[in-house]
Amino acid sequence: MKRLIVATVGLGAVIGLGFYVSQPKAPVVPPVETAVESAVESPPTPAIEPPRITKAVVAMPELPGPVDGNVSAPMSPAAVALRDINLVFKQALETLISPRTGYEQKQATWKLLKDTGKLDQAIAELEQSVASDPRSIESVTALGEAYYKKAGQTEDVRESAIFAMKADQTLEAALNLDPSNWAARFTKTVGMTYWPAELNKGKEVIEQFRILIQQQETQPTQPEFAHSYLRLGEQYRKAGFPDYAAQVWQRGAALFPNDDDLKDKLASTQSASAENRLQ
DSSP, X not given: OHHHHHHXXXXXXXXXXXXXXXXXXXXXXXXXXXXXXXSSOOOOOOOOOOOOOOOOOOOOOOOSSOOOTTOOOOOOHXXXXXXXXXXXXXXXXXXXXXXXXXXXXXXXXXXXXXXXXXXXXXXXHHHHHHHHXXXXXXXXXXXXXXXXXXXXXXXXXXXXXXXXHHHHHHHHHHHHHOTTOHHHHHHHHHHHTTSOGGXXXXXXXXXXXXXXXXXXXXXXXXXXXXXXXXXXXXXXXXXXXXXXXHHHHHHHHHHOTTOHHHHHHHHHHHHHHHHHHHO
């Protein structure tokens, strides 16, 4: 603060000096000679020197705390915690709608939101985002998945069914925007596997997984594509076609040799086949 005052006074002095120097000087007028010459010469007029400008140092008393308006008071621990929670929540939403985020990372983010009780807040934020831009494929897909997460978390059967219907409709809207969107089709199809058996969704689920595999085999390979083979094989086995299931898992294991789930499914199928031959 002392340095700021000294600098301010010094700057004012410099400005004042510049103003003084820039003032127009009066012309020098020669003295008028009188009729009678004086034997004594008049003393010469002394030159006018500009006043000397010195920096004034003003001592200011020390104040007990920050006086600069740009310096804020220290935050309380509760305020810091709230700020950090809000920051984490914002980053979580950005992760869910980013096209560069992988499937596994998004699933971990959904789990974080559920565990911290932020799922409802995420749904509200995504609903607002979709309302602002209904053609944002990433936001629409994330909202549809959020509805499914809420349906699985809700104990009330009727409320769960409502969220499941909203999820299916929202993901269908995402597919209308982009039929080749992997996340939207995969999430919608997996969601249908949990629908009641009396709705007879089995054939549609198999067909959707077949479409998904056809689409993803024309795209750059992603680790999450292995889930499509895993799920389709499970649906074939559930429908009573174990040989088809084995073929799907075998193809998936060939494309994703490091996927442990596909390895386990294929190993269990081969073991079951060996036991049948022995009988």
